[in-house]
Amino acid sequence: MDMLDLKFPPETKFDIVIDKAAMDALLTNMQDPWDPEEEIRRDVDRYLTGVSGLLDPQSHFVQISFAQPHFQKEFFQNDKYGWKFSFKQFGHDFSLGYFFYVLQKM
16 A cells, blocks of 8 residues: 555554654655655655554554654654654664654544
8 A cells, every 4th residue: 555645444543553664765855854845745744644544542653763853853743643752762872773753642
């Protein structure tokens, strides 16, 4: 299924949705992470709107990504998705590491 056009029946809900670098793939053509192109913003919004619609209250969207929080936060902290955002960094001793984002549907 196309992650930008999720076509589950309207009553379909999940307790958890896990993204291992799927959103990272949407961001690969981004020229400036501080100011993403409009097309990238639209695609990420389509993806996150679809994921948000699949979650019941108290359900979780978990993302594993190399993208740093100050860039991801811009996408995640949108009231229309209805979730609370937190993250944990791993592997940061000798590398940039990766991030484990947890978004809980409110």
